[in-house]
Amino acid sequence: MLSSLFVSVSVITLISLFLALLMVIADATVGNYGMARITINNDKVLDVEAGRPLLSTLKSEEIFIPSACGGRGSCGLCKVKVVEGGGNYLPTELPLLEKEDIDNLIRISCQLKVKNDMSIEIPEELFSVRQFETKVESIRDLTHDIKEVRLKLIDPPSIEMKAGQFIQFEVPEYELTDEAVYRAYSMASAPSETDVVELQIRLVPNGICTTYVHEHLKEGQDVSINGPYGDFFLRDTDRDIICIAGGSGMAPIKSILLDMAEKGSKRKARYFFGARSARDLFLVDEMKELEQKMEDFKFIPALSEPQPEDNWTGETGLITDVVHRLVESAPDAEAYLCGSPGMIDACIKVLSDLGVPQEHIYYDKFA
Amino acid sequence: MKQTPEFDHIQQQMQPGVITLEGFLGSDKRNLIDIIVEDEGTVRRHDQTNQAIAERMQYFRDAGFDGLGEFITLDENFDVRVDSVRGKLPSPFGGPGMYEKVNTTVLNKKINKEITFTDLHIHFIKDHGFYQGKGSSYRLEPTDLIEILQVAPTEV
Numbered sequence: 077m078l079s080s081l082f083v084s085v086s087v088i089t090l091i092s093l094f095l096a097l098l099m100v101i102a103d104a105t106v107g108n109y110g111m112a113r114i115t116i117n118n119d120k121v122l123d124v125e126a127g128r129p130l131l132s133t134l135k136s137e138e139i140f141i142p143s144a145c146g147g148r149g150s151c152g153l154c155k156v157k158v159v160e161g162g163g164n165y166l167p168t169e170l171p172l173l174e175k176e177d178i179d180n181l182i183r184i185s186c187q188l189k190v191k192n193d194m195s196i197e198i199p200e201e202l203f204s205v206r207q208f209e210t211k212v213e214s215i216r217d218l219t220h221d222i223k224e225v226r227l228k229l230i231d232p233p234s235i236e237m238k239a240g241q242f243i244q245f246e247v248p249e250y251e252l253t254d255e256a257v258y259r260a261y262s263m264a265s266a267p268s269e270t271d272v273v274e275l276q277i278r279l280v281p282n283g284i285c286t287t288y289v290h291e292h293l294k295e296g297q298d299v300s301i302n303g304p305y306g307d308f309f310l311r312d313t314d315r316d317i318i319c320i321a322g323g324s325g326m327a328p329i330k331s332i333l334l335d336m337a338e339k340g341s342k343r344k345a346r347y348f349f350g351a352r353s354a355r356d357l358f359l360v361d362e363m364k365e366l367e368q369k370m371e372d373f374k375f376i377p378a379l380s381e382p383q384p385e386d387n388w389t390g391e392t393g394l395i396t397d398v399v400h401r402l403v404e405s406a407p408d409a410e411a412y413l414c415g416s417p418g419m420i421d422a423c424i425k426v427l428s429d430l431g432v433p434q435e436h437i438y439y440d441k442f443a
Numbered sequence: 444m445k446q447t448p449e450f451d452h453i454q455q456q457m458q459p460g461v462i463t464l465e466g467f468l469g470s471d472k473r474n475l476i477d478i479i480v481e482d483e484g485t486v487r488r489h490d491q492t493n494q495a496i497a498e499r500m501q502y503f504r505d506a507g508f509d510g511l512g513e514f515i516t517l518d519e520n521f522d523v524r525v526d527s528v529r530g531k532l533p534s535p536f537g538g539p540g541m542y543e544k545v546n547t548t549v550l551n552k553k554i555n556k557e558i559t560f561t562d563l564h565i566h567f568i569k570d571h572g573f574y575q576g577k578g579s580s581y582r583l584e585p586t587d588l589i590e591i592l593q594v595a596p597t598e599v
Contacts, residue, residue: 148464151530171533171541252580253464280528280546281559282580284464322512323526352513381516394511416512416527417543 115195120203124190130156131185140205141198142244142305143258147186153260156185161194206232207302208243212295213272218358221279222324223290224264226272227299234270235303237263239310239335240328240412240440243273243303247285250292259285262414262440263304264327266334273301278324308412308440310335315436316409317343320395320423322350325414326359328440332412337369344372346403350395350419353379354386376402395419396426407431413439446476456535457576467535471576482574485585490596496585497569499594500560504547514550520593522550532563536571551591558583558591 109126114133116122124133131147131154134140145151152172162183165173169184210227218224229235244258265274280286293299310317310332319329329347336345351357356379363375378398382388391398411432413423420439427437446454454475459466471478486493507523509515514524524547531541542563550557560583567573568583575582588594 145530148462150462150532172531254459255464257464280526281548283528325512350511350513352510352515356513380510380513394509396511416525417545418508418525418527419511422511 109191112190113193114190115193117197117200118195126190126192128190129186130158130183130188130190130194130196133190134185138207139198139202140207140244140302140305141185141202142242142260143186145186145257149184149187152184154185155182156188157181157197158183158188159195159197161192162188163191202305204236205303205305206235207300208232208235208273210273210299210301212293212297212299215293215295218276219356222358223277223279225275225277225289225293226265227275227301229271229273235273236270237267237304239267239331240308241304241306242308242328242440243275243301243305245275245285245289246300246302247288250288252282252284252287257284258302260305262306262308262324262328262331264330266331266338268335268338273303274327276324276327306440308414308438310412311410311438313410314343316406317345318399318403318406318409318411318427318432319345319347319413320350320399320411320419321347321414322395322419323356323415325419325440328414329412330359330362333363333366333370333373336373337366340371342371345370345374347373347375348395348399348402349375349377350398351377351379352381353383354388394422396422399423400426400429403430405431407433410436411438413437446474450475453535453537462533462535465580467573467579467581468576469578469580469582471578473576475573478574478576479572482585483572486572486589489586489589491585491589491594493568493572496588496592496594497565499592500547500565500568500588503549503592504545504562504565507547507549514548520551520553522552524548534563534566536567536573542566549592551593554590556587556591558587560588 112124112126114122114124122137129147131141131143141154141156143151143154149168158181166187168187172184173182208229209231210229213226213228216224242260242262244260247253247257249255261275261277263273264276265272277286277289279290308328321329357377360377367373367375376391378391378393378395379388380394382392409432411427413420424437428434456462457467503523504525506517507515507525510524512526514522517523526546528544530544533541545562546559548557548559564583574585
C-alpha cells in the first residue's frame, strides 16, 4: 500500500518536472521571436528585440506613449495606430476600445506584443517626450489634502512644454507597490520656467502615487518623470476664455493663466473655481495678483457649503450654477475645464446652454 | 470548502499583477468561496444582506456625484465626496463591463469614521458578496460598512 503510494507520487513528480522542462525550452525557443522592425509614421525605423509589449518596446527606444496605469491594461490611454503587423485584437484590448478605434486600427500598446515587423502611427509630438531625472525642490500643503510639489530638472535640465500639458510621475517600489508605477499629473508651472515642473497632488485614499507623495516623498529626493503629454493647452485664438476647475484641477489652468500673463495676453478670461468651504480654497492671493497683471482677467472662487467661520462674501453654490448665473451668453468663447468626469460633464452641459460651441470646449478629464 | 473550477479561474484573476498590481486577495490564502461565505455569515449576524449594503453604497455614490468632485453634506450626518482617477478596471468575475476608478468617500460625522469605496466594490458586494481578501489594502469590512453607512436592519 505504502509502496504503491510512493510510486504514484514519484510518477506525478516526474511528469511535473518533465512538463516544467518543456515550458522552459518552449519559452527559450518558440517564445524567442528574434528581432523585429517597427516603422513609425512611414519614416522612422527601429530594429528591436521582439517578444515584449509594444509600449515597453517603444519606451526602451525612448519613445514614450502616455499611460496612466503603468502598462497594466486598465487605463486605455496607451492607444497606438497599428497599420500592419498587429495581428488579431486581444480579449484584454477590446473592453478599452470603441468601435471607432477598431475601425481606425487603434490598439492598446501595453497589451499588444511585438512579434514581427510592424508599421505604426503616433502623433509627432510624442517624439519630443523625454525621461527627466529630477530632485524635489519643495513640498508645501495647499489645502488639507492637496500638496504642491516642485521638481527641479537635473537631466536633462530643461523641458519644453505647452501650458496645460501633463507628465507621468514614477513611483518607485515601496510598501504599496512591488514595482515602479507611473501616474499622470498636470503641470502647474509656466512654460517659461523651463528648469522646474510644479505639480498639485490631491490625496486619494489608498492611491499608490498620492499616498507616496503625501506620506513618503521628501525634499531633496530623486524623482523620475517623463513628458510632456496631452492636447489640453491654450488655443491661439482671440476668443474670450472661460476656465472652470475644482481641487487639483487648478494645476493646468494655473499654468495657462501664468503663460497668458507672461505673454501679455489681452484676451478676456474668467476663471471659475469650485470648492466646498474656505479650507478647500488655495492660491487665491496668486490669482488676485494675476488679476492685476492681466488686462481682462477675473478669478471667481465659489463655495458650495461655506462655513460660518469662513465669513464668506463671495459666490456660493455649485460651480456650474455660478457659471450659469454669471455668464449670460458666450457663443464666441472657448472653455477650458479640468476635473472629475462628473464635473466635466455637468460643465459641458451648462456651457452648451450658454452657447459655447462643443468644438470650443477643451477638457482634461480624470478618467 | 471545495470550490468550482469557475471560482478557481476567478481566484486566479484576482492574483497580484493580473488585473491590478496588488490583486484582490491580500494575504488571504483561503479559497475564494470560503472568503465569501465567512463574510456572508458576518453580514447575516448583523441582520443584513449584501444587497442592502450595496444599495446603501450606491445611494451615497449617486448623491455624492452632485458635489462635482468636492465634499457635500448629506442627510445631516454625512460628508460625501465622489471623485475619479484616470483608468478603468475589468471585474475578475468576468462580464463585458469596465469600471471607472470612481472613489466615494463617506465620513459619518456622528461617529467620526470614514470609509472609501469604488464602483468596483459596489459591483463585488452587490453581485458576488465579495469584500476582498484579508490583508488587501482595498478590503472593506462588512461591519465597517454597516456601521459607517448606517445600513438599516433588513429582514434576512
